[in-house]
Amino acid sequence: MSTRTADLPADPAGPSLPTAPEGRRKLAVVLFNLGGPDSPEAVRPFLANLFTDPAILRLPGFIRQPLGRFIAARRTKEASANYAILGGKSPLRELTEEQGKALETVLSAEGVQARCFVAMRYWHPFTEEALRDVMAWGPDEVLLLPLYPQFSTTTTGSSLTAWHEAARRAGFSAPTTTLCCWHSDEGFAEATAAIVRRAWDEARREVSEGVTLRLLFSAHGLPETIVKQGDPYQWQVERSVAAVLEALAMPGLDHALCYQSRVTPQKWLGPSAEEEVARAGAEGVALLVCPIAFVSEHSETLVELDVEYRELAHEKGVPAYFRVPAQNSDPAFIRALAALVGAAREETRGSRDAAGGKLCSFAGGRQCPKAHKDCPHGAAQPIRVTA
Ligand SMILES: C=CC1=C(C)c2cc3[nH]c(cc4nc(cc5[nH]c(cc1n2)c(C)c5CCC(=O)O)C(CCC(=O)O)=C4C)c(C)c3C=C
Numbered sequence: 001m002s003t004r005t006a007d008l009p010a011d012p013a014g015p016s017l018p019t020a021p022e023g024r025r026k027l028a029v030v031l032f033n034l035g036g037p038d039s040p041e042a043v044r045p046f047l048a049n050l051f052t053d054p055a056i057l058r059l060p061g062f063i064r065q066p067l068g069r070f071i072a073a074r075r076t077k078e079a080s081a082n083y084a085i086l087g088g089k090s091p092l093r094e095l096t097e098e099q100g101k102a103l104e105t106v107l108s109a110e111g112v113q114a115r116c117f118v119a120m121r122y123w124h125p126f127t128e129e130a131l132r133d134v135m136a137w138g139p140d141e142v143l144l145l146p147l148y149p150q151f152s153t154t155t156t157g158s159s160l161t162a163w164h165e166a167a168r169r170a171g172f173s174a175p176t177t178t179l180c181c182w183h184s185d186e187g188f189a190e191a192t193a194a195i196v197r198r199a200w201d202e203a204r205r206e207v208s209e210g211v212t213l214r215l216l217f218s219a220h221g222l223p224e225t226i227v228k229q230g231d232p233y234q235w236q237v238e239r240s241v242a243a244v245l246e247a248l249a250m251p252g253l254d255h256a257l258c259y260q261s262r263v264t265p266q267k268w269l270g271p272s273a274e275e276e277v278a279r280a281g282a283e284g285v286a287l288l289v290c291p292i293a294f295v296s297e298h299s300e301t302l303v304e305l306d307v308e309y310r311e312l313a314h315e316k317g318v319p320a321y322f323r324v325p326a327q328n329s330d331p332a333f334i335r336a337l338a339a340l341v342g343a344a345r346e347e348t349r350g351s352r353d354a355a356g357g358k359l360c361s362f363a364g365g366r367q368c369p370k371a372h373k374d375c376p377h378g379a380a381q382p383i384r385v386t387a
């Protein structure tokens with residue numbers, strides 16, 4: 001076992017690098033997501049990749065590898081049943097590729113010569129495949145853009161570590177900007193609020209007058225220990241909810257936040273989606289569920305939210321149950337991503353570190369309070385993973 005530090009680019013301003021004329025600079029935008037199986041046979045190896053990731057299962061390698069494979073084997077049946085509902089595969093790759101195409105179109109309309117590359121953490125196209133394509137294209141500049149609005153060591157942190165390790169192994173270096181999070185970016189919040197408003201109006205038309213409709217934000221859960229160790233995810237999720245509520249401007253709106261998709265026996269963040277559905281049933285309140293930590297449809301929205309929690313809502317006597325669609329390639333959302341790309345490049349201008357790197361958030365520098373030490377911005381202790 002060896003211990004190494006996640007190789008995120010250093011934050012302090014350093015010398016600027018020589019630049020080609022703006023219009024001729026080739027910008028590679030790397031879109032990170034988790035990935036999902038592309039066939040029934042891929043479910044088990046996909047899960048094995050996930051559960052043997054040191055960012056997910058924080059144990060020494062000699063225990064993590066066999067235990068991760070064991071957990072994956074145990075979960076394969078349940079996960080396969082979920083993917084069977086979706087035709088035996090996750091739609092995440094296709095939806096992410098569509099987001100990339102849409103983003104390229106918006107950036108090119110703005111005069112930016114950009115190409116988007118998809119890098120999935122646990123299934124194809126893996127980080128190494130994305131890096132190979134990036135290198136073949138030969139960009140002047142790279143922008144690392146996680147498709148997770150909130151930073152977690154388990155998602156964005158893990159993907160960035162994988163990118164930097166793959167780049168080091170391949171001997172790839174180019175001026176690289178890393179956008180760590182965009183949890184309460186105004187464009188993201190406005191685009192999301194517009195989708196919520198449409199879903200709210202439709203739901204309100206179907207719910208009987210006199211019945212309260214609650215907007216229930218649902219984020220992917222995380223084991224509580226990871227948050228206690230300093231992961232900023234929960235704080236950032238709460239900021240996202242606050243930003244969407246502000247953009248909605250619906251005073252008196254009944255709303256709540258819960259966490260879904262618990263997959264291990266440890267204590268996870270709460271309240272759980274199950275608890276919130278049961279509460280709504282007991283109170284006779286209808287639900288409009290809004291995913292807040294995913295920007296694409298996948299098994300956890302299409303199966304967990306649309307099938308499992310809908311059934312639970314019916315069992316618990318929730319008067320009506322609706323779901324806000326994920327952003328996918330919603331034009332306002334893609335414009336928000338393009339604006340984030342533009343702002344990150346602007347932030348980077350003339351202030352890269354000596355290695356040509358720059359880390360920024362949607363608002364420039366660090367946003368997380370000090371307690372969240374796993375924030376990649378000048379973390380009191382850098383993210384540590386065990387190999
Ligand atoms: C300990 C396990 C897990 C943690 C921690 C975790 C964090 C986390 N995950 C997402 C987003 C996604 N997760 C997806 C699938 C998925 N996640 C886990 C486990 C953990 N996730 C599993 C076992 C799976 C596979 C599906 C299943 O078995 O239920 C996906 C993709 C799903 C797809 O259909 O493609 C996404 C996206 C976030 C945002 C997050 C914490 C911040």
Ligand SMILES: [Fe+2]
Pocket residue numbers: 220261
């Ligand atoms: Fe997950």
Ligand SMILES: [Fe+2]
Pocket residue numbers: 151181232361366367368375376377
């Ligand atoms: Fe942060």
